[in-house]
Amino acid sequence: MSAAPSDPTLPQDAQGILALAARSMFQLFSSISQGMFLIDRSGRIVWVNEGYRRFLPALGFDSVDQFVGHMVEEVIPNTQMRRVLETGEPVLVDLLTNKAGTFVVSRLPLREEHDDGTGPVIGAIGIVLFDHPQTTLQPLVAKFALLQRDLDEARRELASQASRAARNGLEGGLPRQAKYSFASFIGSSPAAVEVKRHARRAAQSTSPVLLLGETGTGKELLAHAIHGASARAAGPFVSVNIAAVPDTLLEAEFFGFAPGAFTGADRRGREGKFKFADGGTLFLDEIGDMPLSLQAKLLRALQEGEIEPLGSNRLVAFDARVIAATSRDLPALVAQGRFREDLYYRLNVLPIRVPPLRARRGDIPALVEALGDEVAQRTGDAPPELLPDALALLAGQYWRGNIRELRNVLEQVAMRSDAQRVDAAQLTRILREAGVGEVAPAAAPEPSPAQAAAEAPGSGLLRPLAEQVAQLERRAIDAAMAHTAGNKLKAARLLGISRATLYGRLENPEH
Numbered sequence: 463m464s465a466a467p468s469d470p471t472l473p474q475d476a477q478g479i480l481a482l483a484a485r486s487m488f489q490l491f492s493s494i495s496q497g498m499f500l501i502d503r504s505g506r507i508v509w510v511n512e513g514y515r516r517f518l519p520a521l522g523f524d525s526v527d528q529f530v531g532h533m534v535e536e537v538i539p540n541t542q543m544r545r546v547l548e549t550g551e552p553v554l555v556d557l558l559t560n561k562a563g564t565f566v567v568s569r570l571p572l573r574e575e576h577d578d579g580t581g582p583v584i585g586a587i588g589i590v591l592f593d594h595p596q597t598t599l600q601p602l603v604a605k606f607a608l609l610q611r612d613l614d615e616a617r618r619e620l621a622s623q624a625s626r627a628a629r630n631g632l633e634g635g636l637p638r639q640a641k642y643s644f645a646s647f648i649g650s651s652p653a654a655v656e657v658k659r660h661a662r663r664a665a666q667s668t669s670p671v672l673l674l675g676e677t678g679t680g681k682e683l684l685a686h687a688i689h690g691a692s693a694r695a696a697g698p699f700v701s702v703n704i705a706a707v708p709d710t711l712l713e714a715e716f717f718g719f720a721p722g723a724f725t726g727a728d729r730r731g732r733e734g735k736f737k738f739a740d741g742g743t744l745f746l747d748e749i750g751d752m753p754l755s756l757q758a759k760l761l762r763a764l765q766e767g768e769i770e771p772l773g774s775n776r777l778v779a780f781d782a783r784v785i786a787a788t789s790r791d792l793p794a795l796v797a798q799g800r801f802r803e804d805l806y807y808r809l810n811v812l813p814i815r816v817p818p819l820r821a822r823r824g825d826i827p828a829l830v831e832a833l834g835d836e837v838a839q840r841t842g843d844a845p846p847e848l849l850p851d852a853l854a855l856l857a858g859q860y861w862r863g864n865i866r867e868l869r870n871v872l873e874q875v876a877m878r879s880d881a882q883r884v885d886a887a888q889l890t891r892i893l894r895e896a897g898v899g900e901v902a903p904a905a906a907p908e909p910s911p912a913q914a915a916a917e918a919p920g921s922g923l924l925r926p927l928a929e930q931v932a933q934l935e936r937r938a939i940d941a942a943m944a945h946t947a948g949n950k951l952k953a954a955r956l957l958g959i960s961r962a963t964l965y966g967r968l969e970n971p972e973h
């Protein structure tokens with residue numbers, strides 16, 4: 463078989479072909495990427511391409527001379543190029559965030575020529591693959607932001623546990639004590655004062671508390687505060703996030719299990735959260751996500767004050783005060799048969815509605831100050847000051863994620879602003895770059911009943927009258943039961959109906 467005629471433009475030797483391939487790949491990357499630069503062995507920038515130059519103003523440089531010739535970490539905040547020099551390992555894809563924005567980057571080591579590519583590292587190439595990844599790589603960035611948020615919260619929690627432990631001269635922290643007090647709940651708006659008043663009263667009582675409100679409104683914070691101000695403050699505060707525990711593990715998590723209760727179970731058995739909370743408070747977060755099968759067992763435990771560890775066949779008494787929380791519409795879940803009505807009434811003895819941030823916009827400046835200080839403490843920088851127009855911009859947002867979302871925005875401001883004082887224009891830019899520019903503006907004024915009916919026929923007024931009357935009746939009964947702490951006789955009197963009628967309605971909500 464004769465060899466294929468060789469292309470006269472290709473070098474004839476393997477070394478030559480490799481060198482050509484390396485050159486054209488370099489040129490290809492340089493032209494298709496958003497920007498590229500080289501550093502030498504010491505970490506000094508020695509070259510930038512045309513594409514990279516357009517990032518220089520956002521990094522704070524007027525000319526390329528202020529950039530080239532400087533150590534990479536002096537001119538590119540948060541860069542990880544030094545690690546590539548140190549380890550010789552490439553980083554094929556990473557996210558880099560700094561004051562110029564968020565970028566998808568690659569970092570490749572440059573090695574001295576050596577036959578097998580193991581020569582010493584003599585520099586590195588930094589490549590910006592994408593800028594504005596929030597639009598090009600939206601799902602990835604959203605996931606990253608979520609993980610970052612969780613990580614930040616976990617770090618915060620660890621830091622506060624460690625400082626409490628240090629204060630108490632203990633190692634490893636005290637995860638089972640109230641982390642927040644009422645003073646931690648920032649806000650002096652009428653809605654904030656009212657919710658704190660209810661919560662303080664709940665702290666004096668021994669009945670179950672039900673905290674209702676959107677995500678990030680401070681339900682968990684209030685649960686800690688209620689425990690801390692209650693007669694059980696010296697006891698443990700134990701929390702279970704029901705939505706975070708797989709359904710199959712929840713029963714063991716709640717009630718514990720006997721030795722060898724199921725395959726794979728610890729041979730020594732384990733106590734559940736009810737027992738851990740003995741003498742203190744058990745916080746059941748996301749109670750609306752509780753599987754129906756376990757709701758009956760929870761109800762029994764609450765009624766009897768006893769639990770049965772899995773596989774044990776024996777009842778164990780416990781003494782814990784329950785505070786439950788949910789962002790879901792529990793009466794609707796009850797109506798759909800997804801939440802037991804009897805459990806709902808058992809928990810709904812002291813309901814507290816925690817207002818969304820948009821219902822207490824007046825608290826935003828105080829929150830910005832407190833959360834800004836907190837962020838600054840972690841980053842070690844001075845807290846940025848938001849000018850009045852920037853505060854007004856924040857006050858106009860919808861805040862779907864409430865205080866948690868506000869903190870996230872302040873974190874972005876701390877990370878991305880170069881000025882100490884931030885005005886509305888800078889804030890808008892920061893939010894856009896951070897991909898949180900979509901913090902939705904405040905909702906339009908409440909629509910008129912006619913508009914509401916026209917826009918949302920399913921949930922508005924154009925529905926069968928019987929359905930609407932039943933819904934209203936349900937809400938009135940809920941309110942009366944809550945007001946009378948579940949006392950049916952008193953509730954019936956308040957509603958002006960007989961006790962038998964009330965029982966009938968409670969047993970069969972659709973009557």
Ligand SMILES: Nc1ncnc2c1ncn2[C@@H]1O[C@H](COP(=O)(O)OP(=O)(O)OP(=O)(O)O)[C@@H](O)[C@H]1O
Pocket residue numbers: 646647648649675676677678679680681682683684747787788789829832865866
């Ligand atoms: N009024 C407030 N003052 C200061 N910080 C607050 C306030 N409310 C909430 N926070 C902070 O906001 C974050 C979210 O609050 P928290 O976890 O209590 O909300 P949540 O309603 O339980 O949310 P979820 O339903 O998502 O669990 C926490 O870090 C909390 O410390």
